[in-house]
Amino acid sequence: MIRGIKGVKDLLPEETPRWRFIEETARRWADRYGFHEIRIPIFEVTTLFARSIGASTDIVEKEMYTFQDRDGSSLTLRPEGTAGTVRAYIEHNRAAVPVPQKYFYFGPMFRHERPQAGRLRQFHQFGVESLGMADPRADVEVIALLWRILSNLGLQGLTLEINNLGYPADRDSYRPHLVTYLRQYESSLCANCQRRIEANPLRVLDCKVPECRAMTETAPRLADSLSEAAQAYFTGVLHGLDVIHIPYSLNHRLVRGLDYYNLTTFEVTATNLGAQNAVGAGGRYDGLVETLSGPPTPAIGFAVGLERIAMLLPESALRTTAANVVVYIAAFGDQGSGVGLSALEDLRASGIPAVSDFRSSTLKSHLRQADRLACGFTLILGDDEVQKGTAILRNMVTKSQYDLPLSSLPVAIQPLLRSS
Protein backbone atom coordinates (compact mmCIF):
# COMPACT_ATOMS: atom_id res chain seq x y z
CA MET A 1 0.00 0.00 0.00
CA ILE A 2 1.29 3.43 -0.89
CA ARG A 3 0.81 5.68 2.09
CA GLY A 4 0.72 9.43 2.36
CA ILE A 5 3.87 11.24 3.39
CA LYS A 6 4.65 11.59 7.10
CA GLY A 7 3.11 14.72 8.51
CA VAL A 8 0.89 15.26 5.47
CA LYS A 9 -2.78 14.66 6.05
CA ASP A 10 -5.86 13.98 3.96
CA LEU A 11 -8.99 15.93 4.76
CA LEU A 12 -11.87 13.54 4.25
CA PRO A 13 -15.41 14.66 3.37
CA GLU A 14 -16.47 14.37 7.02
CA GLU A 15 -14.02 17.13 8.03
CA THR A 16 -14.18 19.52 5.09
CA PRO A 17 -17.35 21.24 6.30
CA ARG A 18 -15.56 22.61 9.37
CA TRP A 19 -12.71 23.80 7.17
CA ARG A 20 -15.10 25.54 4.82
CA PHE A 21 -16.76 27.15 7.80
CA ILE A 22 -13.41 28.47 9.03
CA GLU A 23 -12.41 29.68 5.59
CA GLU A 24 -15.72 31.38 4.94
CA THR A 25 -15.58 33.15 8.30
CA ALA A 26 -12.05 34.39 7.65
CA ARG A 27 -12.97 35.54 4.17
CA ARG A 28 -16.03 37.39 5.39
CA TRP A 29 -14.11 39.32 8.03
CA ALA A 30 -11.16 40.02 5.74
CA ASP A 31 -13.61 41.45 3.25
CA ARG A 32 -15.18 43.71 5.90
CA TYR A 33 -11.75 45.03 6.82
CA GLY A 34 -10.92 45.81 3.22
CA PHE A 35 -8.41 43.04 2.57
CA HIS A 36 -8.31 41.43 -0.86
CA GLU A 37 -7.27 37.92 -1.74
CA ILE A 38 -3.89 37.27 -3.31
CA ARG A 39 -2.83 33.89 -4.65
CA ILE A 40 0.86 33.26 -4.81
CA PRO A 41 2.89 30.19 -5.78
CA ILE A 42 3.66 27.45 -3.31
CA PHE A 43 7.29 27.37 -4.37
CA GLU A 44 9.84 30.09 -4.85
CA VAL A 45 13.52 30.59 -5.36
CA THR A 46 15.27 29.49 -2.17
CA THR A 47 17.08 32.77 -1.57
CA LEU A 48 13.76 34.57 -1.14
CA PHE A 49 13.11 32.69 2.09
CA ALA A 50 16.71 32.75 3.25
CA ARG A 51 16.85 36.53 2.92
CA SER A 52 13.42 37.34 4.38
CA ILE A 53 12.97 34.83 7.19
CA GLY A 54 16.61 34.98 8.23
CA ALA A 55 19.47 32.66 7.32
CA SER A 56 20.12 31.62 10.93
CA THR A 57 16.53 30.77 11.83
CA ASP A 58 15.49 27.17 12.42
CA ILE A 59 13.06 27.37 9.52
CA VAL A 60 15.77 28.19 7.02
CA GLU A 61 18.53 26.14 8.60
CA LYS A 62 16.81 22.82 8.91
CA GLU A 63 13.11 22.86 8.06
CA MET A 64 12.75 23.84 4.42
CA TYR A 65 11.82 21.51 1.60
CA THR A 66 14.50 22.58 -0.85
CA PHE A 67 15.23 20.89 -4.15
CA GLN A 68 17.03 21.48 -7.41
CA ASP A 69 15.14 22.45 -10.51
CA ARG A 70 16.18 20.85 -13.80
CA ASP A 71 18.34 23.82 -14.64
CA GLY A 72 20.16 23.52 -11.35
CA SER A 73 18.55 26.45 -9.56
CA SER A 74 17.49 25.95 -5.96
CA LEU A 75 13.76 26.07 -5.23
CA THR A 76 11.87 25.76 -1.95
CA LEU A 77 8.34 24.86 -0.95
CA ARG A 78 7.11 27.91 0.93
CA PRO A 79 7.38 27.60 4.73
CA GLU A 80 5.20 30.72 5.24
CA GLY A 81 3.29 33.25 3.19
CA THR A 82 4.79 36.65 3.88
CA ALA A 83 7.93 36.25 1.76
CA GLY A 84 6.03 35.35 -1.39
CA THR A 85 3.47 38.07 -0.84
CA VAL A 86 6.16 40.70 -0.47
CA ARG A 87 7.99 39.34 -3.51
CA ALA A 88 4.79 39.72 -5.55
CA TYR A 89 4.26 43.22 -4.14
CA ILE A 90 7.70 44.29 -5.34
CA GLU A 91 7.63 42.43 -8.65
CA HIS A 92 4.33 43.98 -9.70
CA ASN A 93 5.29 47.40 -8.39
CA ARG A 94 2.26 47.56 -6.12
CA ALA A 95 3.87 50.47 -4.30
CA ALA A 96 2.75 52.57 -7.26
CA VAL A 97 -0.91 51.69 -6.74
CA PRO A 98 -2.40 54.72 -4.98
CA VAL A 99 -4.43 52.80 -2.36
CA PRO A 100 -3.24 50.78 0.63
CA GLN A 101 -2.24 47.28 -0.37
CA LYS A 102 -4.05 44.94 1.98
CA TYR A 103 -3.91 41.28 1.06
CA PHE A 104 -5.10 38.00 2.48
CA TYR A 105 -4.23 34.49 1.44
CA PHE A 106 -5.01 30.86 2.18
CA GLY A 107 -2.88 27.88 1.48
CA PRO A 108 -0.56 25.05 2.38
CA MET A 109 2.86 25.70 3.93
CA PHE A 110 5.68 23.19 4.27
CA ARG A 111 8.17 22.65 7.04
CA HIS A 112 10.18 19.51 7.68
CA GLU A 113 9.48 19.07 11.39
CA ARG A 114 8.73 16.07 13.53
CA PRO A 115 4.93 15.81 13.56
CA GLN A 116 3.04 16.17 16.82
CA ALA A 117 -0.25 17.57 18.08
CA GLY A 118 -0.95 20.73 16.09
CA ARG A 119 2.18 20.43 13.98
CA LEU A 120 2.38 18.93 10.51
CA ARG A 121 4.81 19.02 7.62
CA GLN A 122 2.16 20.29 5.26
CA PHE A 123 -0.09 22.61 7.19
CA HIS A 124 -2.41 25.43 6.22
CA GLN A 125 -2.45 29.08 7.02
CA PHE A 126 -4.72 32.02 6.54
CA GLY A 127 -2.71 35.23 6.60
CA VAL A 128 -3.01 38.93 5.93
CA GLU A 129 -0.44 41.55 4.98
CA SER A 130 -1.07 45.27 5.21
CA LEU A 131 1.55 47.13 3.19
CA GLY A 132 2.28 50.83 3.03
CA MET A 133 0.92 52.32 6.24
CA ALA A 134 3.22 53.31 9.10
CA ASP A 135 0.40 54.19 11.46
CA PRO A 136 -0.57 52.53 14.73
CA ARG A 137 -4.11 52.32 13.42
CA ALA A 138 -2.88 49.93 10.72
CA ASP A 139 -1.54 47.67 13.50
CA VAL A 140 -4.81 47.93 15.36
CA GLU A 141 -6.75 47.10 12.21
CA VAL A 142 -4.75 43.93 11.60
CA ILE A 143 -4.88 42.76 15.21
CA ALA A 144 -8.60 43.51 15.38
CA LEU A 145 -9.21 41.43 12.26
CA LEU A 146 -7.34 38.50 13.80
CA TRP A 147 -9.31 38.81 17.02
CA ARG A 148 -12.67 39.14 15.30
CA ILE A 149 -12.16 36.06 13.19
CA LEU A 150 -11.14 33.89 16.15
CA SER A 151 -13.91 35.23 18.38
CA ASN A 152 -16.53 34.87 15.70
CA LEU A 153 -15.55 31.23 15.24
CA GLY A 154 -16.48 30.69 18.88
CA LEU A 155 -13.01 29.61 20.01
CA GLN A 156 -12.61 29.53 23.78
CA GLY A 157 -9.66 30.17 26.05
CA LEU A 158 -7.82 32.59 23.78
CA THR A 159 -5.28 35.13 24.93
CA LEU A 160 -3.85 37.95 22.85
CA GLU A 161 -0.32 38.77 23.88
CA ILE A 162 1.51 41.76 22.53
CA ASN A 163 4.99 43.18 22.74
CA ASN A 164 7.13 45.97 21.33
CA LEU A 165 10.37 44.89 19.68
CA GLY A 166 11.29 48.47 18.85
CA TYR A 167 13.36 49.53 15.90
CA PRO A 168 16.47 47.61 14.83
CA ALA A 169 18.63 50.33 16.37
CA ASP A 170 16.83 49.86 19.69
CA ARG A 171 17.58 46.17 19.69
CA ASP A 172 21.18 46.84 18.71
CA SER A 173 21.68 49.02 21.75
CA TYR A 174 19.79 46.63 24.01
CA ARG A 175 21.50 43.43 22.97
CA PRO A 176 24.88 44.16 24.66
CA HIS A 177 23.13 44.85 27.97
CA LEU A 178 21.26 41.57 27.75
CA VAL A 179 24.32 39.59 26.72
CA THR A 180 26.35 41.04 29.59
CA TYR A 181 23.62 40.03 32.01
CA LEU A 182 23.25 36.54 30.58
CA ARG A 183 26.99 35.93 30.66
CA GLN A 184 26.94 36.47 34.43
CA TYR A 185 24.55 33.57 34.87
CA GLU A 186 25.60 31.51 31.88
CA SER A 187 26.24 28.37 33.91
CA SER A 188 22.69 28.25 35.27
CA LEU A 189 21.06 28.52 31.87
CA CYS A 190 19.99 25.49 29.86
CA ALA A 191 22.38 24.23 27.20
CA ASN A 192 20.18 25.65 24.50
CA CYS A 193 20.18 29.12 25.96
CA GLN A 194 23.93 29.06 26.49
CA ARG A 195 24.21 28.65 22.74
CA ARG A 196 21.62 31.36 22.17
CA ILE A 197 23.64 33.97 24.00
CA GLU A 198 25.77 34.30 20.91
CA ALA A 199 23.33 33.32 18.17
CA ASN A 200 20.11 35.04 19.22
CA PRO A 201 20.10 36.34 22.81
CA LEU A 202 16.56 37.71 22.60
CA ARG A 203 15.23 34.19 22.26
CA VAL A 204 16.55 33.35 25.73
CA LEU A 205 13.72 35.52 27.03
CA ASP A 206 11.26 33.16 25.35
CA CYS A 207 12.73 29.98 26.86
CA LYS A 208 10.31 27.80 28.82
CA VAL A 209 12.87 26.11 31.07
CA PRO A 210 12.01 27.26 34.62
CA GLU A 211 15.64 28.05 35.54
CA CYS A 212 16.01 30.24 32.46
CA ARG A 213 12.72 31.95 33.15
CA ALA A 214 13.76 32.74 36.69
CA MET A 215 17.05 34.07 35.44
CA THR A 216 15.53 36.32 32.81
CA GLU A 217 12.88 37.62 35.20
CA THR A 218 15.40 40.15 36.47
CA ALA A 219 17.18 40.66 33.16
CA PRO A 220 17.30 44.12 31.61
CA ARG A 221 14.19 44.69 29.57
CA LEU A 222 14.01 45.72 25.97
CA ALA A 223 11.20 48.03 26.96
CA ASP A 224 13.68 50.12 28.95
CA SER A 225 16.01 50.53 25.97
CA LEU A 226 13.40 51.58 23.46
CA SER A 227 13.64 54.91 21.71
CA GLU A 228 10.96 57.48 22.33
CA ALA A 229 9.63 57.00 18.83
CA ALA A 230 9.21 53.27 19.35
CA GLN A 231 7.52 53.80 22.70
CA ALA A 232 5.19 56.40 21.28
CA TYR A 233 4.24 54.13 18.41
CA PHE A 234 3.47 51.23 20.72
CA THR A 235 1.46 53.45 23.03
CA GLY A 236 -0.59 54.41 20.00
CA VAL A 237 -1.26 50.78 19.18
CA LEU A 238 -2.33 49.94 22.74
CA HIS A 239 -4.53 53.00 22.89
CA GLY A 240 -6.20 51.96 19.66
CA LEU A 241 -6.88 48.47 20.99
CA ASP A 242 -8.40 49.99 24.11
CA VAL A 243 -10.63 52.26 22.06
CA ILE A 244 -12.14 49.35 20.14
CA HIS A 245 -12.20 47.04 23.16
CA ILE A 246 -9.78 44.34 22.01
CA PRO A 247 -8.48 42.63 25.16
CA TYR A 248 -4.73 42.03 25.29
CA SER A 249 -1.99 41.36 27.76
CA LEU A 250 1.55 42.66 27.55
CA ASN A 251 4.28 40.05 27.34
CA HIS A 252 7.77 41.47 27.30
CA ARG A 253 9.15 37.98 26.62
CA LEU A 254 7.31 37.61 23.34
CA VAL A 255 9.96 37.29 20.65
CA ARG A 256 9.06 36.02 17.23
CA GLY A 257 11.07 33.35 15.46
CA LEU A 258 11.41 35.17 12.21
CA ASP A 259 14.04 37.86 11.84
CA TYR A 260 12.01 40.40 9.93
CA TYR A 261 9.79 41.65 12.74
CA ASN A 262 10.08 45.05 14.43
CA LEU A 263 7.91 47.23 16.70
CA THR A 264 4.57 45.52 17.28
CA THR A 265 4.54 41.75 17.65
CA PHE A 266 1.62 39.69 18.86
CA GLU A 267 0.47 36.16 19.33
CA VAL A 268 -2.82 34.51 20.16
CA THR A 269 -2.49 31.38 22.27
CA ALA A 270 -5.07 28.85 23.35
CA THR A 271 -5.40 26.54 26.30
CA ASN A 272 -6.42 23.01 25.23
CA LEU A 273 -4.09 22.93 22.27
CA GLY A 274 -1.29 20.85 23.75
CA ALA A 275 2.27 22.05 23.51
CA GLN A 276 1.80 23.89 20.22
CA ASN A 277 -0.51 26.49 21.66
CA ALA A 278 -0.09 29.38 19.22
CA VAL A 279 -3.17 29.77 17.08
CA GLY A 280 -2.03 32.82 15.22
CA ALA A 281 0.79 35.32 15.37
CA GLY A 282 2.26 38.23 13.53
CA GLY A 283 3.88 41.59 13.73
CA ARG A 284 5.23 44.60 11.96
CA TYR A 285 8.03 44.13 9.43
CA ASP A 286 8.94 47.58 8.17
CA GLY A 287 12.33 46.58 6.81
CA LEU A 288 11.43 43.51 4.81
CA VAL A 289 10.38 45.09 1.53
CA GLU A 290 13.65 46.97 1.37
CA THR A 291 15.60 43.86 2.33
CA LEU A 292 14.13 42.26 -0.77
CA SER A 293 15.18 45.23 -2.89
CA GLY A 294 11.82 46.97 -2.93
CA PRO A 295 11.03 50.57 -2.03
CA PRO A 296 10.93 51.47 1.68
CA THR A 297 7.53 50.16 2.73
CA PRO A 298 6.12 49.83 6.24
CA ALA A 299 4.06 46.67 6.69
CA ILE A 300 2.34 44.46 9.22
CA GLY A 301 0.63 41.10 9.02
CA PHE A 302 -0.30 37.88 10.74
CA ALA A 303 -0.90 34.21 10.00
CA VAL A 304 -3.12 31.68 11.72
CA GLY A 305 -2.82 27.90 11.62
CA LEU A 306 -5.98 26.40 10.20
CA GLU A 307 -5.33 22.94 11.65
CA ARG A 308 -5.07 24.48 15.09
CA ILE A 309 -8.27 26.42 14.62
CA ALA A 310 -10.00 23.28 13.40
CA MET A 311 -8.89 21.53 16.61
CA LEU A 312 -10.37 24.29 18.74
CA LEU A 313 -13.59 24.80 16.82
CA PRO A 314 -16.48 23.73 19.03
CA GLU A 315 -18.99 21.37 17.46
CA SER A 316 -21.74 23.84 18.27
CA ALA A 317 -20.15 26.40 15.95
CA LEU A 318 -21.02 24.23 13.00
CA ARG A 319 -24.68 25.05 13.30
CA THR A 320 -26.45 22.76 10.90
CA THR A 321 -27.35 25.21 8.22
CA ALA A 322 -30.69 23.86 7.03
CA ALA A 323 -29.31 21.32 4.62
CA ASN A 324 -30.67 21.16 1.13
CA VAL A 325 -33.50 18.72 0.71
CA VAL A 326 -32.08 15.83 -1.23
CA VAL A 327 -34.24 13.37 -3.13
CA TYR A 328 -33.12 9.76 -3.24
CA ILE A 329 -34.11 7.92 -6.39
CA ALA A 330 -35.01 4.32 -5.56
CA ALA A 331 -35.09 2.90 -9.07
CA PHE A 332 -35.16 -0.86 -9.47
CA GLY A 333 -36.32 -3.53 -11.87
CA ASP A 334 -35.62 -3.72 -15.59
CA GLN A 335 -37.67 -0.70 -16.55
CA GLY A 336 -37.42 1.25 -13.31
CA SER A 337 -33.64 1.39 -13.44
CA GLY A 338 -33.63 3.02 -16.84
CA VAL A 339 -36.36 5.52 -16.08
CA GLY A 340 -34.68 6.28 -12.78
CA LEU A 341 -31.59 7.50 -14.57
CA SER A 342 -33.58 10.10 -16.48
CA ALA A 343 -35.50 11.05 -13.34
CA LEU A 344 -32.19 11.77 -11.60
CA GLU A 345 -31.06 13.95 -14.46
CA ASP A 346 -34.42 15.75 -14.74
CA LEU A 347 -34.45 16.69 -11.05
CA ARG A 348 -30.86 17.86 -11.09
CA ALA A 349 -31.47 19.89 -14.22
CA SER A 350 -34.27 21.73 -12.44
CA GLY A 351 -32.08 22.46 -9.44
CA ILE A 352 -33.15 19.70 -7.08
CA PRO A 353 -30.29 17.73 -5.50
CA ALA A 354 -30.86 14.06 -6.29
CA VAL A 355 -28.80 10.95 -5.55
CA SER A 356 -29.00 7.20 -5.88
CA ASP A 357 -26.93 4.16 -5.02
CA PHE A 358 -26.50 2.10 -8.16
CA ARG A 359 -25.46 -0.96 -6.18
CA SER A 360 -28.91 -1.39 -4.69
CA SER A 361 -31.31 -3.61 -6.60
CA THR A 362 -34.18 -3.97 -4.15
CA LEU A 363 -36.51 -1.39 -2.68
CA LYS A 364 -35.45 -2.40 0.79
CA SER A 365 -31.78 -1.71 0.20
CA HIS A 366 -32.62 1.52 -1.59
CA LEU A 367 -34.61 2.80 1.36
CA ARG A 368 -31.82 1.84 3.69
CA GLN A 369 -29.37 3.87 1.64
CA ALA A 370 -31.80 6.80 1.51
CA ASP A 371 -31.93 6.66 5.28
CA ARG A 372 -28.14 6.54 5.62
CA LEU A 373 -27.72 9.41 3.24
CA ALA A 374 -30.25 11.38 5.31
CA CYS A 375 -32.37 12.18 2.29
CA GLY A 376 -35.64 13.91 3.13
CA PHE A 377 -37.50 12.22 0.31
CA THR A 378 -37.30 9.03 -1.69
CA LEU A 379 -38.73 8.67 -5.17
CA ILE A 380 -39.82 5.08 -5.61
CA LEU A 381 -39.65 3.93 -9.19
CA GLY A 382 -40.15 0.24 -9.95
CA ASP A 383 -41.57 -1.60 -12.93
CA ASP A 384 -45.16 -1.20 -11.62
CA GLU A 385 -44.82 2.57 -11.53
CA VAL A 386 -43.32 2.72 -14.99
CA GLN A 387 -46.32 0.76 -16.27
CA LYS A 388 -48.67 3.32 -14.72
CA GLY A 389 -46.56 6.26 -15.82
CA THR A 390 -46.09 7.43 -12.21
CA ALA A 391 -43.55 7.50 -9.40
CA ILE A 392 -44.13 7.44 -5.65
CA LEU A 393 -42.66 10.24 -3.57
CA ARG A 394 -42.12 9.16 0.03
CA ASN A 395 -41.50 11.68 2.77
CA MET A 396 -38.93 9.89 4.88
CA VAL A 397 -39.92 11.71 8.05
CA THR A 398 -43.72 11.66 7.90
CA LYS A 399 -43.82 8.49 5.78
CA SER A 400 -46.65 9.90 3.69
CA GLN A 401 -46.52 9.01 -0.01
CA TYR A 402 -47.78 10.70 -3.17
CA ASP A 403 -48.27 9.48 -6.72
CA LEU A 404 -46.62 11.80 -9.23
CA PRO A 405 -46.84 11.75 -13.02
CA LEU A 406 -43.56 10.74 -14.62
CA SER A 407 -44.14 13.10 -17.51
CA SER A 408 -43.79 16.23 -15.39
CA LEU A 409 -41.77 15.05 -12.42
CA PRO A 410 -39.79 18.21 -11.56
CA VAL A 411 -42.88 20.43 -11.69
CA ALA A 412 -44.99 18.04 -9.64
CA ILE A 413 -42.31 17.46 -7.04
CA GLN A 414 -41.36 21.08 -6.29
CA PRO A 415 -44.36 22.06 -4.11
CA LEU A 416 -44.17 18.83 -2.14
CA LEU A 417 -40.49 19.41 -1.26
CA ARG A 418 -41.15 22.96 -0.21
CA SER A 419 -44.03 22.10 2.09
CA SER A 420 -41.81 19.87 4.22
Add this chain to the structure above:
RNA sequence: GUGGGUGUAGCUCAGUUGGUUAGAGCGCCGGAUUGUGGAUCCGGAGGUCGCGGGUUCGAAACCCGUCAUCCACCCCA
Protein backbone atom coordinates in the same frame (compact mmCIF):
# COMPACT_ATOMS: atom_id res chain seq x y z
C1' G B 1 17.68 15.61 15.31
C1' U B 2 16.48 13.49 20.72
C1' G B 3 13.13 10.93 24.19
C1' G B 4 8.67 8.16 25.57
C1' G B 5 3.83 5.62 24.49
C1' U B 6 1.06 2.56 21.08
C1' G B 7 0.54 -1.12 16.72
C1' U B 8 -4.75 -7.52 17.42
C1' A B 9 -11.50 -7.58 12.56
C1' G B 10 -13.90 -1.73 8.76
C1' C B 11 -13.88 1.27 13.91
C1' U B 12 -12.95 1.33 19.46
C1' C B 13 -10.52 -2.09 22.29
C1' A B 14 -9.98 -7.09 25.54
C1' G B 15 -6.56 -11.16 25.38
C1' U B 16 -4.40 -14.53 32.38
C1' U B 17 2.72 -16.87 34.63
C1' G B 18 3.97 -18.30 26.84
C1' G B 19 -0.45 -23.57 26.11
C1' U B 20 -6.20 -26.32 22.05
C1' U B 21 -9.80 -23.38 16.89
C1' A B 22 -7.48 -15.26 18.89
C1' G B 23 -12.48 -12.55 21.48
C1' A B 24 -16.17 -8.40 22.62
C1' G B 25 -18.94 -3.99 21.42
C1' C B 26 -20.16 -1.08 17.34
C1' G B 27 -20.36 -1.43 12.07
C1' C B 28 -21.25 -4.62 7.64
C1' C B 29 -24.21 -8.61 4.90
C1' G B 30 -28.55 -11.85 5.02
C1' G B 31 -33.28 -13.52 7.16
C1' A B 32 -37.89 -12.64 10.12
C1' U B 33 -40.84 -8.66 6.09
C1' U B 34 -40.41 -12.69 -2.04
C1' G B 35 -42.03 -3.88 -3.33
C1' U B 36 -41.17 0.05 1.98
C1' G B 37 -35.76 2.58 5.79
C1' G B 38 -34.42 3.51 11.17
C1' A B 39 -36.09 -0.27 16.29
C1' U B 40 -36.06 -5.58 17.83
C1' C B 41 -34.83 -10.74 17.27
C1' C B 42 -32.09 -14.64 14.59
C1' G B 43 -28.06 -16.02 11.49
C1' G B 44 -23.48 -14.95 8.78
C1' A B 45 -19.01 -12.94 6.71
C1' G B 46 -14.59 -10.68 8.11
C1' G B 47 -7.94 -11.22 11.36
C1' U B 48 -0.51 -12.29 7.21
C1' C B 49 -2.01 -10.41 15.74
C1' G B 50 2.52 -3.85 11.70
C1' C B 51 6.89 -6.33 9.27
C1' G B 52 11.57 -9.39 9.67
C1' G B 53 14.50 -12.41 12.55
C1' G B 54 15.47 -15.02 17.29
C1' U B 55 14.31 -17.99 21.98
C1' U B 56 10.89 -22.28 22.82
C1' C B 57 7.99 -28.71 22.16
C1' G B 58 4.73 -24.35 21.60
C1' A B 59 4.80 -16.91 20.65
C1' A B 60 -0.41 -12.02 19.75
C1' A B 61 2.47 -12.38 24.47
C1' C B 62 9.48 -12.98 25.70
C1' C B 63 14.28 -10.89 23.06
C1' C B 64 16.63 -8.09 18.88
C1' G B 65 15.89 -5.22 14.66
C1' U B 66 12.74 -2.42 11.56
C1' C B 67 8.52 0.43 9.93
C1' A B 68 4.24 3.22 11.10
C1' U B 69 1.64 6.30 14.33
C1' C B 70 0.79 9.43 18.63
C1' C B 71 2.82 12.62 22.40
C1' A B 72 6.83 15.53 24.26
C1' C B 73 11.69 18.18 23.64
C1' C B 74 13.15 21.63 20.01
C1' C B 75 10.73 25.07 16.95
C1' C B 76 6.49 27.42 15.38
C1' A B 77 0.86 28.88 12.81
